[in-house]
Amino acid sequence: MNLTRDRLRSAGWALILTICCAVTLALTFRVNAVKSQVRLAERQIVALKREKLFLETEFEARANQQQLKALNDVEFGYEAPKADQYIEGERQLASLGKPRGPGAPAPIRVAAVLPAGEEGSAFPAMVSPLTGKAMAAEVSEDTPRKPASSAGLRDRLTRIDPIVVGKAEATRE
Amino acid sequence: MSAISVATTTITTGRRQLVNVRQQSLLVAKWRALWVMGLFAVIAVCALLRILLLGFFEPAPASRGMADMLLPDRGEIRDRQGVPLARAFNAYALWFNPNALGGGSALVKSPREVANALARIFPDLDVEDIAARLASGKPGYLRRRILPEEANRIHALGEPALEFPRENQRFYPQGSMAAHILGFVGADGHGRVGMEQVFDGQLTDPATRGAPAVLSIDSRVQGALEDELGRGIRETNAKGAAGIVLDVDTGEVMALASLPSFNPNLIDMASTPNIFNRVSNQVYELGSTFKPITVAAAIDAGTVTDLSRRYQSARPIAIGGFQIRDSHSLGASLNVPEALIHSSNIVTAQIADELGSARLNATMRALGMNERPYIELPARGFPLWPKGDWSRITTMTVSYGHGIAVTPLHLASAYAALVNGGIWRPATLRKLDPGQVPQGRRVFKASTSARMRQLLRMIVVDGTGKKADAPGFRIGGKTGSAEKPGAGGYRRSSLVATFAAAFPMDRPRFVVIAMLDEPQGTAATSFQRTAAWNTAPIVGRVVPRVGPLLGVMPDDTRDVDITDLSPLVPGNASE
Numbered sequence: 001m002n003l004t005r006d007r008l009r010s011a012g013w014a015l016i017l018t019i020c021c022a023v024t025l026a027l028t029f030r031v032n033a034v035k036s037q038v039r040l041a042e043r044q045i046v047a048l049k050r051e052k053l054f055l056e057t058e059f060e061a062r063a064n065q066q067q068l069k070a071l072n073d074v075e076f077g078y079e080a081p082k083a084d085q086y087i088e089g090e091r092q093l094a095s096l097g098k099p100r101g102p103g104a105p106a107p108i109r110v111a112a113v114l115p116a117g118e119e120g121s122a123f124p125a126m127v128s129p130l131t132g133k134a135m136a137a138e139v140s141e142d143t144p145r146k147p148a149s150s151a152g153l154r155d156r157l158t159r160i161d162p163i164v165v166g167k168a169e170a171t172r173e
Numbered sequence: 174m175s176a177i178s179v180a181t182t183t184i185t186t187g188r189r190q191l192v193n194v195r196q197q198s199l200l201v202a203k204w205r206a207l208w209v210m211g212l213f214a215v216i217a218v219c220a221l222l223r224i225l226l227l228g229f230f231e232p233a234p235a236s237r238g239m240a241d242m243l244l245p246d247r248g249e250i251r252d253r254q255g256v257p258l259a260r261a262f263n264a265y266a267l268w269f270n271p272n273a274l275g276g277g278s279a280l281v282k283s284p285r286e287v288a289n290a291l292a293r294i295f296p297d298l299d300v301e302d303i304a305a306r307l308a309s310g311k312p313g314y315l316r317r318r319i320l321p322e323e324a325n326r327i328h329a330l331g332e333p334a335l336e337f338p339r340e341n342q343r344f345y346p347q348g349s350m351a352a353h354i355l356g357f358v359g360a361d362g363h364g365r366v367g368m369e370q371v372f373d374g375q376l377t378d379p380a381t382r383g384a385p386a387v388l389s390i391d392s393r394v395q396g397a398l399e400d401e402l403g404r405g406i407r408e409t410n411a412k413g414a415a416g417i418v419l420d421v422d423t424g425e426v427m428a429l430a431s432l433p434s435f436n437p438n439l440i441d442m443a444s445t446p447n448i449f450n451r452v453s454n455q456v457y458e459l460g461s462t463f464k465p466i467t468v469a470a471a472i473d474a475g476t477v478t479d480l481s482r483r484y485q486s487a488r489p490i491a492i493g494g495f496q497i498r499d500s501h502s503l504g505a506s507l508n509v510p511e512a513l514i515h516s517s518n519i520v521t522a523q524i525a526d527e528l529g530s531a532r533l534n535a536t537m538r539a540l541g542m543n544e545r546p547y548i549e550l551p552a553r554g555f556p557l558w559p560k561g562d563w564s565r566i567t568t569m570t571v572s573y574g575h576g577i578a579v580t581p582l583h584l585a586s587a588y589a590a591l592v593n594g595g596i597w598r599p600a601t602l603r604k605l606d607p608g609q610v611p612q613g614r615r616v617f618k619a620s621t622s623a624r625m626r627q628l629l630r631m632i633v634v635d636g637t638g639k640k641a642d643a644p645g646f647r648i649g650g651k652t653g654s655a656e657k658p659g660a661g662g663y664r665r666s667s668l669v670a671t672f673a674a675a676f677p678m679d680r681p682r683f684v685v686i687a688m689l690d691e692p693q694g695t696a697a698t699s700f701q702r703t704a705a706w707n708t709a710p711i712v713g714r715v716v717p718r719v720g721p722l723l724g725v726m727p728d729d730t731r732d733v734d735i736t737d738l739s740p741l742v743p744g745n746a747s748e
Contacts, residue, residue, distance in 0.1 A: 006199075010206045017213040024220035031227050046242045050263070057262050058321065060346035065396025080717040083645030083727035 246341050248375065248382035250355060250368060252392045253604045259355050259369065262344035265324045265337040267316040269307060273333040280334055284308040287332055294326050318342060318438065349436040351395050353450045354388065354429055354602060357437035366448055368602060371549045387604045389425035394418055397718040398428040402687065405711045406432055409692035415451040415581045418719060419684045421589040421675065423610045424598035427683065427723065454552040456578040460655025461516045462673040463574030465625055468509060469591055470536040471528045473621045480509045481741050484520040493566040497522045510741045513628050514636030516652065518573045525572030530563035533571060539616040540590060540597055546582040547599030554580050574653060585686045588673050592681040595622040627735045630678040635742055641674055641709040643717045645727025650674025650712065652704035667691045672708035676716050678733040682725055687711040
């Protein structure tokens with residue numbers, strides 16, 4: 001056997017070098033592949049951004065002030081809101097929900113007649129297209145129902161007008 | 174035996190040689206291995222360097238390439254809310270390429286049929302002209318800019334010779350809105366007329382054109398102002414109209430309209446005579462709108478200390494062969510609020526006479542009435558300003574807005590100073606940050622300004638400006654109906670009707686000027702030509718539309734306190 005230790009060593013070196021070379025080559029290919037992918041993605045991004053700009057411009061042109069005015073004149077007839085349609089601030093908004101004070105006149109209630117054969121709401125129940133059940137049935141009874149940000153609103157109202165809230169608590173008790 | 178010994182010697186020499194050969198070949202092999210190793214080392218180093226190169230230096234140019242690709246050829250112009258008003262845009266053009274079919278006839282159908290088909294897509298097309306151009310077989314633009322849906326319909330015609338290349342053009346999505354502010358881009362790629370010209374360097378420089386140029390105007394306010402001015406023109410058959418909405422505290426122009434307008438998108442199709450800007454370029458004698466300035470100057474100078482003092486108003490003032498008279502008799506005497514409410518020339522002239530020419534002149538100079546208006550627009554008109562020391566008659570006529578001609582923009586800046594506490598600031602079309610607001614210069618005392626707010630509000634509550642009184646917006650202002658000078662004096666039939674207003678009067682935020690050039694009396698204006706009947710209602714309609722957009726909410730419970738002046742106006746004492 002002429003496979004001496006030296007020979008083995010040099011063969012090993014050659015193998016390592018070959019492997020290194022192959023790895024380098026593969027890495028280079030990989031890098032190039034990723035790079036071209038990046039370039040392709042960039043080209044796509046540019047094309048999409050241009051398309052977006054194009055669509056946005058078209059939208060702006062179709063929805064320009066003059067067109068909106070013409071549309072409003074023909075279709076909607078909206079007008080600028082009047083002074084009595086504004087609420088001064090959160091203080092005034094909160095005062096709308098204030099409980100009736102002692103001795104205050106009862107709010108006017110308008111009589112309503114439900115159509116025969118219908119109980120509760122006059123509107124048909126909203127049915128989920130997936131389950132075929134009414135939307136209200138999907139919410140499990142166990143979960144407590146509350147508005148998303150009741151605490152936040154209450155906090156804010158308390159902060160703005162502690163007197164009104166204080167009064168409200170007092171009347172409730 | 175000998176044979177064996179021979180063999181032994183042979184072996185010995187052979188072995189010796191073999192050892193020699195083996196040593197040599199080993200040396201060679203080692204050298205070769207060294208060479209190969211060196212080679213591999215070089216390759217490995219090269220590969221390493223390449224990887225490092227890729228890792229560190231390569232991505233940068235690629236990303237710059239993307240930014241470059243997205244960089245517009247000309248920067249965008251936006252309004253203060255970020256709505257694009259002008260942008261570089263690859264719009265479709267309609268190009269006739271006679272060689273598309275590769276020789277022979279350029280078109281599949283006859284030129285006449287194609288021209289008729291095109292005319293169905295573009296109704297304003299000249300069929301004869303297009304048919305002739307298609308028949309001639311010369312390449313050229315049939316239309317510079319077409320919509321995508323029009324391009325689709327042309328594609329459906331099945332004519333390969335009709336091409337629609339996407340070309341880089343300037344596009345104004347809002348059409349003719351704010352055309353005088355924006356201007357347009359000429360065929361050489363440089364801006365003309367408006368802010369396109371002013372921002373030209375910034376919009377074309379690769380370093381800065383990526384970021385949009387931001388204007389001070391609000392496109393919604395601009396749209397409302399143009400719309401109401403257009404309605405005013407239609408109702409009065411006026412020659413034109415001008416309007417401004419100006420922020421009194423910063424000098425920012427929120428809207429600036431000159432009608433009739435032009436469409437910068439179609440600028441290459443028809444050279445338009447409407448490019449002339451009435452707001453910043455045309456000077457007018459703006460008439461009675463100057464009276465509050467005169468009164469303010471008199472209050473400021475201390476020549477009017479008592480607003481209840483009565484001036485005679487029965488007799489015209491004869492001076493220098495000229496008579497100063499009122500449009501109709503206003504009674505024997507008037508005090509200052511009454512003079513403003515009824516717009517008396519006679520009383521204003523007397524107030525100006527007492528004030529003196531030097532002080533009125535100084536006030537007018539301080540308000541910038543003797544120089545071109547301060548704004549970025551290139552087209553700025555020079556006022557017709559009486560030169561030298563003013564004679565008595567000049568002082569008197571200037572006091573009620575005659576003998577001096579300024580642009581509506583001058584008037585807007587002056588009214589801003591009148592109501593904002595007395596500080597004059599230059600108008601600007603650039604959006605200003607709070608820190609960039611110019612210092613301005615004090616023209617009136619704050620107390621004078623407070624008094625003028627009351628007086629201007631009274632004119633709208635009780636006087637000629639009643640039709641401008643939008644509920645809840647606390648508008649104050651002054652009408653002005655000046656006769657236009659013509660051959661041989663003033664022409665009684667052609668007027669310039671102006672209404673200069675500010676709102677809300679309890680804490681003025683914006684000045685609104687509406688002006689109509691030669692309005693006619695129509696049924697809509699009760700057959701009147703004066704500002705009280707045509708421009709005051711325009712302001713009365715504009716303010717409710719723009720007020721909430723600009724952060725001024727209508728409120729019936731607030732107003733500037735005019736109780737101390739109300740008793741001076743009869744029939745008003747109870748209020």
